[in-house]
Amino acid sequence: MQDGNSIDRMLNRRSLLGYSLTGLAAMAMPAGLLAQGNGIRKLNNRISLLSNGGVNQVAFDAGDGIVLVDSGAEENTDLLKSALDSLDQGPVHTLLNTHWHPQQVGGNAMLKSQGARIIAHQKTLQRLSTRYYLPHENRYQEPLAELSWPTDIFHERGELQSSAETIDYGWLVQPHTDGDIYVHFRQANVLAAGDAVSPLLDPELDWYGGGWLGGRVNSLDMLVAMSNPDTQIVPAVGPVMSQAELIKERDLMQEVYNRVLDMVREGCSAGCMLQEGALAGLERSWQDPDKFLYAAYKGMWAHHYNLAPNIL
Numbered sequence: 001m002q003d004g005n006s007i008d009r010m011l012n013r014r015s016l017l018g019y020s021l022t023g024l025a026a027m028a029m030p031a032g033l034l035a036q037g038n039g040i041r042k043l044n045n046r047i048s049l050l051s052n053g054g055v056n057q058v059a060f061d062a063g064d065g066i067v068l069v070d071s072g073a074e075e076n077t078d079l080l081k082s083a084l085d086s087l088d089q090g091p092v093h094t095l096l097n098t099h100w101h102p103q104q105v106g107g108n109a110m111l112k113s114q115g116a117r118i119i120a121h122q123k124t125l126q127r128l129s130t131r132y133y134l135p136h137e138n139r140y141q142e143p144l145a146e147l148s149w150p151t152d153i154f155h156e157r158g159e160l161q162s163s164a165e166t167i168d169y170g171w172l173v174q175p176h177t178d179g180d181i182y183v184h185f186r187q188a189n190v191l192a193a194g195d196a197v198s199p200l201l202d203p204e205l206d207w208y209g210g211g212w213l214g215g216r217v218n219s220l221d222m223l224v225a226m227s228n229p230d231t232q233i234v235p236a237v238g239p240v241m242s243q244a245e246l247i248k249e250r251d252l253m254q255e256v257y258n259r260v261l262d263m264v265r266e267g268c269s270a271g272c273m274l275q276e277g278a279l280a281g282l283e284r285s286w287q288d289p290d291k292f293l294y295a296a297y298k299g300m301w302a303h304h305y306n307l308a309p310n311i312l
């Protein structure tokens with residue numbers, strides 16, 4: 001839910017800090033990409049990582065056009081257009097949305113009007129076509145025009161076959177919203193994970209949109225299981241991650257989950273969790289620990305039926 005400007009500011013601040021935050025030092029990100037939040041980087045001979053306004057998109061050269069993961073924020077549609085033009089790999093014939101936040105769907109209308117089909121989870125269609133409430137802004141988000149809606153929806157998983165590539169996609173059960181999916185380019189060994197992973201910004205739990213800590217841990221488990229030591233894991237924002245970094249994030253989120261669960265059971269409010277050390281001693285810095293813990297608390301109660309001793 002971060003706007004493009006705040007991500008740009010974050011990226012610029014990170015570049016000034018020289019990636020001094022714990023756990024980020026080993027993550028390489030090209031200086032130009034880091035400073036401007038825009039750029040194109042080859043992940044292998046068929047897959048390019050586009051970053052427009054600091055938000056990542058993955059472009060696969062299918063031979064007969066492009067399979068694209070996420071379409072960026074609406075205000076960056078021109079940047080996306082020129083990045084796709086410079087790839088010179090034909091039109092985008094298939095777009096997948098990793099979830100329904102504005103930074104992932106802003107270019108949907110432009111690409112659909114040029115002939116792209118749009119694959120997304122059914123919750124993404126619901127969110128884009130229905131008015132919904134944003135509690136932290138105390139307002140309703142109006143539905144997008146039909147031109148932005150997905151054309152192909154699914155619930156569990158699906159597969160695309162193109163020359164020399166199998167593309168699996170599937171539902172991640174509520175790590176960030178209720179409509180998060182992964183997109184796995186199996187032969188290329190590239191895994192787009194959207195906002196289910198967060199190497200740069202604080203993990204965001206859109207609790208009113210279905211995201212919660214238990215879903216985050218489960219989803220990170222799924223992503224670890226489908227990757228190997230050579231997999232390139234692409235987050236919605238931030239540098240490409242290795243499986244080792246993904247495992248580190250999973251373990252850290254598991255620890256946060258355990259702590260928050262204990263504190264909720266003991267009657268601790270969102271406000272007391274920070275004082276009680278919910279995030280103390282972890283190998284990660286937080287830009288806004290209060291906001292994160294508030295969302296973690298609300299998400300935990302939104303899923304209170306899962307607060308059994310052996311939650312899975």
Ligand SMILES: [Zn+2]
Pocket residue numbers: 001099101176195
């Ligand atoms: Zn998001």
